[in-house]
Amino acid sequence: MAADPAVPHPGRLSAIDPEPGVRKPDPLLILDEVTRTFGGLVAVRVEHLEVQRGAITALIGPNGAGKTTLFNVVSGFDRADDGRWSFEGQPLTGAPAHRVARRGLVRTFQLSRALARLTVLENLLLAAPGQRGEGALPALLRPLWRGQERESEHRADELLDRFRLGPLRDDFAGTLSGGQRKLLELARALMTRPVMLLLDEPMAGVNPALAQSLLGHITRLRDEGLTVCFVEHDMDVVMGISDWVAVMADGRLVAEGPPHTIGRNAAVVDAYLGKRHDEPEAADDQGEED
Amino acid sequence: MRYQRMLVPVLTLVLVMVPVTCAQAQGEEVPHGPTFAARALQALIDGIQFGVIIAITSVGLSLIFGTIHLINFAHGEFVTIGATFAFFLNVSPAGPGWHLIPAALAAVVFGALLGGAVDRGIWRPLRARGTGLINMFIVTIGLSLLLRHVVLVLYGTRPASYAQYDIQSALDLGPAGITPRDLTVTLLSVLVLLGTAALLQKTRIGTAVRAVSANRDLAEASGIDVQRVVLFVWMLGGGLAALGGVFFGLVEIVTWDMGFKLLLLMFAGIILGGLGSAYGAMVGSLVIGIVAQMSTLWFPVDLQYAWALLVLILVLLVRPQGILGRAERVG
């Protein structure tokens, strides 16, 4: 976690106008005119969105609003029809998933993707960045990467302890419970030394006690300097921990603002209650070979 | 799969038939010698004939894939079994010596029963055990080995023809020719394909098949008996494969490994048409048949299957979802 004392406190966000597409003092991720359509259906059309560094931004909206699709596009798992986006001031438009992750923008998935027949420890070790032993030739020469591997293991153990997965370290990830998998995924994402996390419904299908613990973990990560953006469709979950809320409906960004103002926003009320948005949307599931 | 989709195969047929007739009209002015145009026309006719037979066999393969996502590597053996079963009834000294037409009908019934038996006897128990899809692919390999070599033991290695319609003189179509037998087989194949399309489009069970292909869970939730649909698809696939086998044995020859050789062309056809789409399988197979036969204009005959398979690889490079496939994520 790149804890940088120079990072402005998220509190500074309160001074900003709560309107969609507003400029932020220190934007980490900037999106422009990002469009994704499926057949004739416009799943995402975001004109401008900035995500503040060092803050927790919640991306909310009713089912089918295009939140996950937007995540998929930005994280390189889906292709945009149009648009540009940049990360840390450098363009990121159209970068493939693995390159996005290497740039420090790391995502998790709504349905957890534990690597079942790898152990919990291996799941974490896999995520360590810049491993010398990942080339096929150096892999044969153990001395080249043994030291680095030991450091990774040390760091992985710290993370496992932090998420109370230590005792499970040598179990296959496939034997973990749903909640433990969520924690494992978060720990694994952190192992990549991310600059920013994109969490896709981290609280989905998790019991209330674990949800609280996850929220606690996320807040602490923010306090350590990590930028977090998470998708959620339950507004109540969002209120407690986010510094800023962006609201999507029908693929568009309809509102932005601090959490306490967002509940009163007419566009948001409209999105959640006023209009009907209950048509099933293929675009909002993860759509990969399951 | 709406009605518009049916247009594409029909249009393709028209597009293929028009040049044939035009070429024919031109051909009549050149009475002698196999000119290139005449050879091309002949190859095209052969290609269509070959293509519709592949289409009959591959529809079932594609439907099976569409409903249970299984690639049935044993599908070629259904073809061989149809052909050799008809051979047994028709020619074999140990058989009853029926005329080919009842023998062919019996082979279709036998193929359908075999398809059903395989679903009940192997796939359903495996699904119940929770065997993964990849492992199921491997089981189809085992089934293919088993069936093919059982045929080899029972039928032997000698290629043979049916007792009827063996040697015929070709109808003269100007520069090209087609025997009444081949013409009948081609027309019957087209009829069977149209009948299958109508079955899928118009009947309750056909609608159920399409529903299960589109979204199995949704179909199940809306009260469709998925197991029954799957059984139906296996029987339909088995019956059609057997019929294709008889047709292929009729226009070419019956051998113990004919189906396995055809299998790869069927794969090419269904990938070309879009995995899981019945109409795609028809169009794709037609194209593959034509490519295989037309290639002989320029290249040695012993390479004709190879070109068809190369088309498959090219399609994957350019348009992996196939001609009629939806532009969904395939990888």
Added chain:
Amino acid sequence: MDFSAIVSDALRSGIGPIAAVYALAAMGLNLHFGYTGLLNFGQVGFMLVGGYGLAITVSTYGGAMWLGVLGGIACAIVLALLLGLPTLRLRADYLAITTIAAGETLRLFYRSSWAEPVTGGVFGLQRFANDFYSLSPIEPGTYGVWLVRFSSRDLWVMIVGWALVLVVGGLLALLIHSPWGRVIRSIREDEVAARSLGKNVYAYKMQSLALGGVIGAVAGMMQAIQVQSVNPDNYDPGVTFFLYTLLVLGGAGRILGPVVGSILFWFVLSFLDSALRQAIDAEHISPDLISTSEVGAVRFALVGVALILLVAFRPQGILGSRKEMLLSGR
């Protein structure tokens, strides 16, 4: 019936050169299927380009043997690239169909009259491995213990073949237990997750396909050397199916799986073959039911049955763990 002859046949086959060749080819397939999760149904294509790469270099162009070996390996890499580029981004079922089609296409091209000046067409190529046999330190004669005897030629091929199995097995073990192997196994489990963690899945799949293909090509070379001949009809898709059978038998995703699988597979196959032939000769089985010429076919049919039963009842094979197998969602 002569049981010692049956056992002798079975043992000779189980440890013989062919078992070594199949073990080697299946090790390549194990990297594809067992570790990376690539459904390669065209491993025989890699064996073909390996065998022919060697044979063509030596027989057709009069090159040196070592050049032929390099040629075979280069061909395997090219084939992996050709196969992988269009299909590795696609779903597993597409890869399965394309690889089986590619293997068969290759066979058809190599056996065609068109390619005959180079490949020998349906006649194949012969006698290109004299250099290999002249390297043999073994005096001519037959060697053996108990019921098992081999000619000095076969013994030399066996020694080299099993030595290659040992070396390749060692290299694979090193690779699989390295960070590289971890990435490879993570792709088998969930390639989306691997991509989200910054792994270039496509590149790794390509490396796996090429490396396993090269191992297959080396197996193909050993096979060609053993009989001093290549013929396109020895490379039909059935070979790949055998490789899958013995891989599942031994245990996919285990370094020694293909080795145990191959030895047992060939032992059982020869045992059956020999026993059936003797039973027919002694008229324990009526020749009307199965004639000796049909024994080969019966044997293949039994392989099919064995494969179905194995996958249904013991998908983890001999060396695999059932618990681990159940964790895989596939």
